[in-house]
Each structure stands twice: as C-alpha cells, then as structure tokens.
Amino acid sequence: MTAEREIAPTEAASALRRHSPLRSSIGLVIAKGAQTGTGFAFWILAAHATFDREVGLTTAAVSAVMICTQLAVLGTGSAVIVSVGRGEPPARVLDAAFGIVGIAGTVLALGYLVLETFVAPDSDSLSVLFWLTFIVAAVTGTMCTVLDQALVALGRGGSATMRYTVGGVASLAATALVAWQAHGASADVLLACWTLGSAVSCMIGAFQLRKLVGYKPRPTLHPARHRPLLMLGIPNQLLTLTERAPGLVLPLLLAHLVSPEVAAYWYPAWMMAWAAYTAPMLIGIVQFSEGVRDPDRLATTTWASFRWSLVIGSLAAVVLIVFAHPLLHLLGDRYANASTVALRLLAAGLVAYAVLQAYNSVCRVLGLYTEAIVVGVVLGTALCVSALWAAESGSSAMALAWMVVLYVGAVAVGLRLLAILRRAKKEAS
Template sequence: MSADTGIIFTDASNARHSALRSSLGLVVGKAAQTGAGFAFWIVAAHATSDREVGLTTAAVSAVMICTQLAVLGVGSAVILSVGRGEPPGRVLDAAFAIVALAGTVLALGYLVLQSAVTPDTALTSVLFWLTFLVAAISGTLVIVLDQALVALGRGASATSRYALGGGVSLGAAALVAWWAHGAAADVLMACWTLGTIVACVVGAVQLRKLVGYRPRLSLRPARGRPLLALGLPYQLLTLTERAPGLVLPLLLAHTVAPEAAAYWYPAWMMAWAAYSAPMLMGIVQFSEGVREPDRLVATTWASLRWSLAVGGLAAAVLVILAHPLLSLLGEQYADSSAGALRWLAAGLVPYAVLQAYNAVCRARGRYTEAIVVGVTLGIALCASALAAADRGPTAMALAWLVVLSIGAGAVGLRLLAVLRRVTKDAR
C-alpha cells in the first residue's frame, strides 16, 4: 500500500512480461490501431470531398502535436521513476494530473491560434472545438498509460485497447458515411475522437485490473516538480522524433493546399505503421535499459534486430501493395501517392537505427546530444519535403528518405561508439 495515496498495488514485478512480449504486444496494438485508422480514412475518402479529408487530417495531426507537447516528458519520467523503485501510485497520480492540465491548455491555445492565423481553413464549429479538446486530453492520457504499463512490464495490454478504440472510430465513420454523403470535417473529427476516448477508458480499466491502481490525481508541486524535472529533457528528444511527421501535414494544408495534405497523409500514415515497430521497441529498450543497465548493449542489438524484422516485414508489404492499398481510398490517391508510400516504407531501416540510438541516449542520460541531432534532422526533413511539394508526394517522400538515410548513417556510427564505451566501462 502507498502511504501517500492509500492505494493497494499487486506485485507488478511478479507479473512482468518479457521485454520481447511487451514489445510485440505494443507493435500488435499499434498495428490494430493503424489498420483501423487506415480503414477510417478509406471510409472518410468515400464519404466526403478531398478538401474535407485534408482538413480532417490536418486537425488530427494538430491533436497529435498537442498530445506530444502536453506529455511534457512525464511518460519517460514514469518509466525512470518506477524503474528505480518509487511507489507507482504516487508517480501516476501526479503524472495524469499534469498531462490532463497541459493537454487542456495546449488544445485551447491551438484552437485560438488557428482561428487567428488561418481563418480561411480553420474549423470553428462548437462540435469541432469540443471534439478537438477531448481528443487532445484523452490522447495525452493514452500516451502516459502506454508508458506506465511498459514500466510495469505489461506493454502487451496495448493490443486490446487499441483494437477496441480503432473499431469504435471506424464504426462511427461508417455510420456517418451510410447516413449521409458529404460529411463535414468536424463530424469526421468527432468519429476519430470516439476511438481515442475508448482507448483511454480501456487503458484506465486495464491499469486498475493489472496493478490495482485507482487514480487520485494530485497537482501538488512536491510531486509534480520532480517528474517534470526528470521528464522534460526526454520530452524534447521525443518531439524531435515525432514532430516532423506531424507538422508536415499541417504545413501542407495551410501553406500549399488541403488537397496536398490529403494525398500525403495516407502514405505517411501507412509508412508510420511500419515505423511504429522500432519506435515502440525503443520504448521497451529504454525501460529495460533503466531497469538493467548492465544489459544495455545486448538489449539494444536485440531490439534493433526485432525492429528490422517486424518493421521490415510491414515495410515490404507496403512496397508490394502500395497501389492496391491506396486505391481503396480512390484511384486519385493511388495514382498520386503510391510512389510516395514505397519511398517512405524504404525509410524503415534508417528510422530503426535512429530509434536504437535515441533509446540508448535515453537510458544513458545523453539527451542533449540526441536532441541536437534530432532538431537538425527534423528541420532538414521538413524543409526538404516542402521544397519538393510542388512536384508531388513521390518527390516529397524521396527527399525525406535521402535526408533520413544521411542522418541515420551519422547516428549509426555514433551508436557504435557509445556501445563500445558501455562495453569498455562494464569491463
């Protein structure tokens, strides 16, 4: 029992799953979410115009940016704190309170900013504002839930919550498409938000069943400050990984055309399904590196091998089936974006190297170095893709791949040097 919260916990250490099981569980869960998400965009593409789809994809990207900012590194701080033996109840109470407040503030700030800066493409209905706000809060909570369950050795629980959430979102979109053609972007956004709410609720129930956690949220500075101090550097590193892919659809929608975002986003979303394997395995690699620092080298190579195996299989499927998959959205999507999907899928290998490097930097506390690398690479990725936007999605994806590969080559050499140093220190 936690003296601070009065919460009873089961012994999570006795119920921990292996690192591989947690990794694969997370990958399967994200695959289910991505599959349902792809089906959602298929339904959306047939339910309304390219413009409305483009505005919805921009809104979804904005929500994801808000969630990544609102996490404030708290998820990483939970992994570090629980891995070092701190009471989970106290850590989680402070973590969930911080990110719920941050998600609310950032979502409202974005909505006001969007209305002022891009009034021609801004969605201003009450339904959109409400669903955007709820999506940002629940999405941020889901991120911390994921990392809390990884820290407790139960990452495999992701499968059921993402499958349920994705299924609900898809079902809502199908109902809207059946009811009336020409759905507005705010209605599609509401359908997408339902899935996030369900994933959040299921995750809370899982946390209670698996480890006996009952939330008693607390914003007391004595609890929140240590988490923020611990997590913010790691948050900056995470943002360098996620921001380029999230910012680009927004930039396309508001500076090029909503249709440009509509054609780019499905290719990027499907490529991200493959990229999720090294990203999620990197989270488990980080968690295990904190718990067992003496096995960091072995964990890193094992994580990289599985990232390439699982992610590579998904990437190969995308390369082979790029045109048929995109044609499900419509022939105009397949004709415009099949080449882009193939080039983006080829980026799985350099992305896996980047994730392995970042996970080692997290476990070793070398976040400053990784942040500098990530910011430089992120700016180069977005700039190169935007510079090629007038030549279409395929040219954008090729530019993205070239820059990502150059960056991965540099960090791969640095990763080898760091791992050699770890091995030498261990001896």
C-alpha cells in the same frame, strides 16, 4: 490513507508477473498495428464520405491534435518508466502524471484553437463541435501515451492491443454511420468520429491499470509530486518531439502553405509508412525500459532490440512496398495515382528509422539528452524543408527527398551509436 495508497499498488506491482521484453515489444507492435489498421480504415471511409478538401482539413486537425498530445505529455510517460523502474510506488507516480497531462492537454488544445481562430477566422472547422472534440482528443491522447508507457514499465506493454482495437472499431462504426447517412460530411464531424476512438481507448486503459495493479486514478495537482516527474520527463519529451514532430508538422504545413489536397494525398502514404516505423519506435521504448532496469547490459539489449526492430519492421515495410497501389486504391484512384511511389519510398526508410530509434534509446538511458536533441532538431528540420521544397513536384518527389535526408542522418547517427556502445561496454566490464 496515503500510506495505504502507496504500499498496496507497490506490492501489487511486485507480485505482477512481468512479461519478457520480446513479448512486451511484440505485443506493443501488434497493438499499434491494430491502431494503424483501424486508422487506415477510418481514412478509407472518410475519403468516401466527403470531399478531398474536407479530408485534407481533417488530416490537418488530426495532426494538430497529435502535436498537442506530444507537447502536453511533457515526457511524463518516460518519467513513469524511470520512476517505476527505480521502485517508486506506481499509484503516486501515475497520479502526478495524469494530473500534469490533464492540465497540459487542455491548455495546449485551447491555445491551438485560439491561434487557429486568429489565423483562419473564416474556417469552416471552427465550430463548437470542433472545439469540444479537439479538446477531448488532446486530453485523452496524452493520457493514452502515459498509459502505454506505464504498462511497459510494469512489463505488460502488450495489453495495449485490446484498448486500441476496441477504440478503433468504435471510431470506424461512427464514421461508417456518417458515410451511410450522406456524402459530404464536414471536417468537424469526421474529427468527432476519430476522437471517439481515443476516448474509448483511454477508458479501457484506466480499467486495465486497475485490474493489473489495483490503481484507481486520483490525479493530483500538488507541485511537490509534479516536480520530480517533470525534471525527468522534459528532457525525454524534447527528444521525443524531435522524433515525431517532422511527420506531424508536415501535413499542417502542406495544408496551409501548399493546398489541402496535397496534404490529403501525402497523409495516407505517411500514415501507412508510420505503421512500419512504429516497430522500431515501440521496441525502442522497451529497450529504454530494460536499459533503466539493467544498465550493465545496455549493449546487449540494444543489439537485440535493433535486430527485432529490423525483423518486425521489415515485414511491415515489405507488405507496404508490394501492396502499395491496392492499399491506396481503397481510398480512391486519385490517392493511388498520387501516392503509390511515395508510400514505397517511405517504407524503404525503415532501416534508417530503426538506427535513429536505437541511438535515441541509448541516449535516454545514458542521459545524453543535449546531444540527441540537437541531432533530432537538425535532422527533423532537414526532413521537413526537403519535403516542402519538393512538394510542387508531387508526393513521390517529397518522399524521395525525405528518404535521402533520413538515410544521410542515419549513417551519421549509426557511427556515433557504435562509439557510444563500445565505450559503455568497456565501462561495464
């Protein structure tokens, strides 16, 4: 039975026709665009369904869920890319990956909820519904991350479009129902609506894997299966955390150190700017996958990926800069007045973020984890500290501080990237 389980999916994966890196990249970007678009619509409905305080608490909860998912994935998504790229049986790799993230997601979600109970024992958000939906969101969110990267490794990154679209529509439908019933929905109800989309996306992803490579999820807890994935994954995960943590941590810090209202005004601007940033991020994942499969073409792959990151990401950034006010106005006058300039400034950081993603992808392929992690920690800390320092002056001042720090970091990282690629090209030739 075990031998059949290892051989059959491997043969299916070999027979599966891989899409080109460009097609996979564009498909991933469209998928994340659908996820971000439905996410933005969710916040529009939420802003009209309840009060600014509840929206702010929900943004803090969503940020906490996303932090838990980033920690819980433990780099298993990147490890799947490396392992499948080296020819290991996809079923065995995925069973181990899903076992890891299932346990880690549950433990981290419970840990956060217990910590929140001690820090804010009188919080309205600590209801039974909040606990249940928070745990489900953390577990399904980590599984969606593994699904994304597993399908990238199989050359089918674009398949994410369907699951994120359907999941987003399910979340929107639930939120619209809540908004229609009454104004003043609590944060735990909004979080439940948001979690529904993640759960639906996860179920569709499992079905897609079964259809493409005949994979049936059987998560394993066997340490011998987990160890190789964790050895590959944890360095990658630490690097990923340096990329994502600043944007996820800042809303939490704003909600608890400044005010929930400030977090509510900042988060939509950041979320929409992240829609543009996802282009270089997702193309960087494909760049990493192709670099593992063909390291001799690293320089060529990197420059091609960087160009497409700029082309696709800049289109989104220009749209955000031009239509910042009407987009934010959909949430209400307060959001448009507070965050229009902030959104434009954050969108203008696209080029800097593309440089950072290209550098990190190259470091992943070459195993330069320590260097990239140190750079990411320093840059991420500087981003959060500068934004918090400017928080009292409003979202625009925060975004300006963020962009200045991001571009200073990108210049330094870009020079280092050029040196690494020159050396890699000489070694390859």
